[in-house]
Amino acid sequence: MSVGGPTGDDLVEMLAALANPIRLRIVATLAGRRDYVSQLARELGVSRPLLHMHLRRLEAAGLITGRLELSDEGKAMKYYEVTDFDLHLTASAVAEAVQTLTRPDPGKGPAPKEST
Amino acid sequence: MSVGGPTGDDLVEMLAALANPIRLRIVATLAGRRDYVSQLARELGVSRPLLHMHLRRLEAAGLITGRLELSDEGKAMKYYEVTDFDLHLTASAVAEAVQTLTRPDPGKGPAPKEST
DNA sequence: TTCACGTGTAAGGAAAAAATGACACGTGAA
DNA sequence: TTCACGTGTCATTTTTTCCTTACACGTGAA
Numbered sequence: 176m177s178v179g180g181p182t183g184d185d186l187v188e189m190l191a192a193l194a195n196p197i198r199l200r201i202v203a204t205l206a207g208r209r210d211y212v213s214q215l216a217r218e219l220g221v222s223r224p225l226l227h228m229h230l231r232r233l234e235a236a237g238l239i240t241g242r243l244e245l246s247d248e249g250k251a252m253k254y255y256e257v258t259d260f261d262l263h264l265t266a267s268a269v270a271e272a273v274q275t276l277t278r279p280d281p282g283k284g285p286a287p288k289e290s291t
Numbered sequence: 292m293s294v295g296g297p298t299g300d301d302l303v304e305m306l307a308a309l310a311n312p313i314r315l316r317i318v319a320t321l322a323g324r325r326d327y328v329s330q331l332a333r334e335l336g337v338s339r340p341l342l343h344m345h346l347r348r349l350e351a352a353g354l355i356t357g358r359l360e361l362s363d364e365g366k367a368m369k370y371y372e373v374t375d376f377d378l379h380l381t382a383s384a385v386a387e388a389v390q391t392l393t394r395p396d397p398g399k400g401p402a403p404k405e406s407t
Numbered sequence: 408t409t410c411a412c413g414t415g416t417a418a419g420g421a422a423a424a425a426a427t428g429a430c431a432c433g434t435g436a437a
Numbered sequence: 438t439t440c441a442c443g444t445g446t447c448a449t450t451t452t453t454t455c456c457t458t459a460c461a462c463g464t465g466a467a
Contacts, residue, residue: 190310203389206382250443257382264378266322273319
């Protein structure tokens with residue numbers, strides 16, 4: 176059971192990628208049909224540079240993929256589409272993923288001991 | 292079916308709450324047994340003020356709950372435990388949640404139009 | 408009283424994320 | 438050539454998070 180899921184680090188990256196209104200809307204939009212950057216920017220009402228950053232983040236997390244294509248008019252269009260990710264989050268799933276966390280991120284020392 | 296899931300805003304909050312190594316480890320730890328703040332801080336190797344902040348964030352997202360109890364020695368102990376949340380994330384689930392997003396967060400105007 | 412251990416919060420700085428604006432480059436059509 | 442539309446990046450500012458330090462309060466035991 177439990178698809179084994181992503182590693183702890185990957186999970187954090189995916190969650191961080193989804194934990195943003197704009198990126199959530201990007202995923203939602205691409206869930207219906209693939210789209211190219213400029214068009215997507217217009218539909219979402221965000222600037223291209225900003226959209227570009229969000230797209231990179233989503234793609235880095237493996238939630239969307241983009242590829243450059245040439246339109247009939249010879250223009251380079253970058254089309255993005257969603258990958259069919261499937262994250263099932265429960266406390267136990269999190270517990271499992273945490274075992275593969277390589278960024279404990281605190282100083283890794285025993286503890287910051289404060290009162291001694 | 293599809294539990295109907297949380298609203299878009301709630302989803303963003305939950306995702307943001309989970310998108311952090313420390314908070315993920317908190318959830319993982321509490322998935323096994325409930326625990327009180329100071330003890331949890333020692334186990335995770337983080338300072339109490341820091342843990343406190345993370346706990347608040349998790350509780351605000353509805354992923355954990357805490358209640359103050361009096362120990363036999365009369366000390367006030369705040370015990371936290373995980374709620375049995377169950378988030379199923381797919382592109383279509385995101386698309387559904389986005390419909391209830393109240394923080395489009397961009398200026399809400401049509402678009403920043405840049406070249407015209 | 409003092410110490411150990413529990414609770415909590417407020418102030419301030421460092422670091423990361425989000426957002427904007429100004430660029431540069433390429434192509435087809437007027 | 439110039440315009441419209443596509444691609445991309447870099448530099449900078451604004452905003453959020455994250456984290457530490459320091460403090461305050463309460464109780465039981467030495």
